[in-house]
Amino acid sequence: MDARHRDVLVAVIREYVDSTEPVGSRVLARRHFPNLSAATLRNVMADLEEMGYLVQPHTSAGRVPTDKAYRFYVESFPPPSSKGVRPGDTLPPRPSGIDGFMERTSTHLSTATKLTGLLLAPPLQQTTLARVDLIPLEDDRALAVLVTDAGWVTARAVTLDPTLGADEVRAIGRELNRRYRGRTVRDVVDMEAEPSDPLDTLHIRARAVTEQIVAVLRDRTLYVSGAINMLDHPEFLNLETTRELLRTFEQKERLADLMTELAAGEGVNVTIGEENPVAEMRECTMITSTYLYRDQVIGILGVVGPRRLPYPEVISIVNETARHVTDALSRVRQDLYLPS
Template identity: 30%
Template sequence: MVWENELNERKRTILKSIIDDYIQSAQPVGSRTIARKHELGLGSATIRNEMADLEELGYITQPHTSAGRIPSDKGYRFYVENLMQIHSLAKGEMVIIRNAMDEKIEEINQLIRRASNIISNITGYTAVVMSPQLSKTVIKSVQLLNINERRTLVVVVAGGGIVHNRLINHEKTIGNIHIAKLNQAFNIIISGKTIDQISMPMIRDLQKDMNIPSEVVMPIFEAIEDCVRKIETADVYLDGITNILNYPEFNDLIKAREVLDLLKEKDIISQLALETSKKQLDFRIGSENEINEMKDLSIITTIYGREGKDMGTIGVIGPTRMTYGKVVSSIKYIGELLNREIIRMFGEDP
């Protein structure tokens, strides 16, 4: 940032003290508190003058005339880029996370749901995890199963234990011979290919080479296409939505309801995650968020997955007064464990 040279070492130390104290207490921080708690070798008057400078520069604000100071969004931004200490997770926390992630799960979306729950429990905030966009995932098989003469179950199986299915109702009777021919043809064309190698027009050309009525073939084509699209589409998982109510910033019921309603809008949260999905570590702090209901919230995200293949996003949404250092260490550690499990699940894929 252009203003990172505005602060000398003394101002930086005082700003860090204010933010660390405010994160812990949720109370405005005064000069006497800093002088007493942090042993900076400075008197209250000197600290008060430095705080006046920090306020004039926009790093802190005074919520009430007689109160101490609280960080501004600009102050938090400077903090995460220059002052924040990444705290190592406690050994007990690491054991809890590792044990939870070590329970062998063979389906990627179940793994991601587990990660979301762990992040929420460890940080105390709202966790958001977006599954990888699996365009590089290999389709392992297509299975057509006749339920009866007019109903067929289409099952598409992909790497990472992903299975999607769709039930088709036929207008006319379809025999097992047709089903067997289609099963063989689809698996020749689709099995072993990644999603981005599959051409739906190519699949539709099959009909020209098979003596099977179009009213039988087309619904199956469409069902396979729908299953492949669902595999490729990223899902978003949220955990701990109501955790926001544990913080005094949201004691106001109207404000709390607005935030809770926002967090329930998965399309909006998905878009927020997508906007940060190309960065190893991203912070959106308060007013940096375009959505009005997010102005008192911060979102921290990082990416995970197989480098160059299928990348997803994990993150945390909480008040701007969040424990940034602990959140970063938590999502990074869980991201590393997710990477390990994803490699295990997809390791056999090219």
């Protein structure tokens, strides 16, 4: 593609992103290329249409960019620096604050971009257990409280032998804490695969809780913020299209799988329109980035919006937010305590 065709294509994309209306040659001549005639611009746009970068939705209308055009735009222009878009300067000192931090981060992504913000928290199996507590509840249930070295606190009800008293439940909790503290979920699984002493009643009782704890460690949490923002874009005025999209946002496990599939390695990934493997998302663009803990990818965040986006600006916000989350997690206090 020569320089003139490139400049015209970029102008069409930017004009369409700003106006939401098909772009005609007269608009380009008036706003972007005063030294070129409308006829010359029509010829260039016709060439770009033949090349698959533009499409004319109606015979009498101007032209709009295709997915191929947006892909060219994304790969041709590095995002600008994005100062002042950080969701916060520090994490709360207690590990119970990290869930809130993650939720605020997804809200920040939504607010800063006016799109739908997403944040996939890591399964706890990717971190190390710093503390395990078992708190008696009524009947045959107890509350298993898991704290990781990254600062996440997760509390889930588990089922126990109904004949156990409160003191016995607490003893099992101490045994779980003794065995699992400083261990990864892989360590826990490997340890429980080993034969146990049939005379060690406490270990046998603790082992009955292990499977339930491992299931908790493998859970993933997906925060979705600002889904209603999609209604502000003319691409989603069709009620059926919007209903299907919002239904997809509610299917969090499916959306988490999609984010994981699209996030290849570190850094930002942009999936545009028909590139999306989920049919209900093919009117959308998804921009995601991984974030790290101890130099390992542990989670994904990003946004979903229409294909018609100010790509450099949105990519910059997503990238900067991922860097901030990585930095914030690196500063989590290691002397973890349960909230009082």
